[in-house]
Amino acid sequence: MNIHIPRGTEDLLPEQTKTWQIIEDTLKQLSERYHYHEIRTPMFERTELFQRGVGDTTDIVQKEMYTFTDRGGRSLTLRPEGTASVARSYVQNKMHGNPEQPTKLYYLGPMFRYERPQQGRTRQFTQFGIEAIGSADPAIDAEVIAFAMDCYQDLGLKSLKLVLNSLGDHESREAHRQALVDHFKPHEDELCSDCQMRLEQNPLRLLDCKVDQDHPSMQNAPSILDYLNDYSQQYFIDVKKHLDAMGIDYVVDDALVRGLDYYTHTAFEIMSEADGFGSITTLSGGGRYNGLIQDIGGPEISGIGFALSIERLIMALEAEGISLDSEDELDCYVITMGDEAKFAGSKLVYQLRKAGFIVDQDYLDKKMKAQFKAADRYQASYAIVIGESEIEQGVANIKRLEDGEQKTIAIDDVKAQIEQGL
RNA sequence: GCGGCCGUGGCGAAGUGGUUAACGCACCGGAUUGUGGUUCCGGCACGCGUGGGUUCGAUCCCCACCGGUCGCCCCA
Known part of the structure; x- marks a missing residue:
């Protein structure tokens, strides 16, 4: 064996690309029905985009980015996710000026994160995602969630679980953040070292710590849902009402915290409950980002989106015994x-x-x-x-x-x- | 980034510190000089992830590295 494929990457051989093509076609058809249009952005961006867009305190930015300096001395980064690039393009191309609003976009392509590989987690992986920018209507939150569920249901998946939470608006988040700090500060010395750091940087993350989950202070930790202001509370109620109207089942979990800084209000994840799934059960995730566009220099416009991993989608298909292969027959x-x-x-x-x-x-x-x-x-x-x-x-x-x-x-x-x- | 397990032909998989590294699938050839899917017979690893070391001798023991996998962190 001479030159080996780089760690955490994989070749897709003809017997697999067939499945991929079917999945991609299905997702594209779904996009058309929901009236989303494709956008293609570069696979690398200026590093600052992700620092500002994804968030400096996130694991993605702190330790998972493929960052390099090009010959012109610019710091560039292989995109670790899709939303920041779409938001950048939205601002740069002044899409808020388009007559058709909200702007509804989808993308499909490879993303890169430097992590320790294991099944369902590679250094290059493929995401399909959508973004609906320019509306703060709970109805479109529900549309995005419905779309996400349809991605799996259209391919025949059944063992799915939709988890929902609200992170509230800025005011609600701040109130909750303060409550968390007040709550955990007296116990600081008893918490793991990671949590001690989280207490300073991102107290929300304390809630899904595996090490300290049995610590008594976790049991009665303040829930974000108790700190939502009137607007945030009503927004969350309306999102749920839209989902109820569509007959989409969900469970509310106030411990659901997403790893990217830009989320506000609606946050959700879809997990597989099929047997044979390992520790990685999250198939896709998304949520609302009301500050992101502004953070990267655009107007005060809100958006919502989600992304799914094609690799994990295929794992779910395999776990449920669904084969998309069609016969390759000669005439x-x-x-x-x-x-x-x-x-x-x-x-x-x-x-x-x-x-x-x-x-x-x-x-x-x-x-x-x-x-x-x-x-x-x-x-x-x-x-x-x-x-x-x-x-x-x-x-x-x-x-x-x-x-x-x-x-x-x-x-x-x-x-x-x-x-x-x- | 941390910890556990693992790495034998195209694939699956046995095995041992010492002449020819089982077996199954696949593949190739023959039985049947020009008609398939069955059967039978035969062939198919100068090599046991890579590089060092221990040893008279290592695929099997030790070390490092590479890769995979599981768990943690985190996430899609």
Whole structure:
């Protein structure tokens, strides 16, 4: 083994890309139905975009970014997520000026995070996501959540759990933050070192600490839901009412905290409950970001979005035993014997392909028996045999492999014969 | 970034400090000089992740590195 694939990356081989194509097609069709349009942004951005957009205190920015300096001395970063780039493009292209509002966008592509790889977590992974920018209507929060659920349901997944929370607006968050600090400060010495740091930087994260989850102070920790101001509370109620109206089930979990700084109000995650899923059960996540556009220099416009990992989606499909593979079947396999016949074979294969059939032939100089085996393995409907004697008579043998039925006809009539069956 | 487990042919998988590294699938050839899917026979690792070390001798023991996997952190 000479040069190995970089750690945490993977090749997708033909037997897998088929599945990917089906998933991508499904997601794109879904996007059209929900009236979202594709946006493609660069795979790398100025590093400041993520520092400001994703948040300096987040793990992503602090220890997971692929950052490098280009030859012009600029600090660039391979995108670790999609929202910051979309928001940047929204601002740069002044999309808030477009007549169609809100702006509804989707994207699909690789993201990069420097992490210790394990199943469901690679250093390059693929996200599909949507962003609806320019509306602060609870109805569109529900639309985004419904869209997220449909991504899985359209592919046949059943064991799903939608977890919902509200992080409130800025005022509510601040009140809650202060309450958290007041609550945990007396116990600071008893908490793990990570939590001691969280207390300073991001007290919200204390709530989903695994180390200290049994600590008595966790039991009666202040819940964000108790600190929502009137507006935030009503917003959350309305989102739930829209979901109820659509018949979408969810569970509210006030411990659901998202890892990116820009979230406000609605936050949600979709998890797989299928057996055989390891510790990583989160399939997708999203939420509302009412300060993000402004944070990166745009107008005061709010948005909401979500992102899912195609890799984890495929894991979920496998866990539920759903296969999207379609048969890769040939219409015809052309078998030739002898040098002259090879030329006639090339001509016939070409003509049949032009006529729209899926056709192949042997390129390894195999014996006839081996050529038949190949035709069989490729599940060809017909084998067309051309040898020296057929060349002399200008004919070809067409054999229907399913039942062995065979006919000899003029080689120029093969196309017509295949078109109407035997 | 931390801890546990693991790394044998295209794939799955046995195995031992010492002549030819089981077996299954796949593949190739033959039985049947031009007709497949069955059967039978035969072939298929100068090598046991990489590099060092211990040893008379290592795939098997030790170390480092690389990679995978599980858990933690965190997340999609």
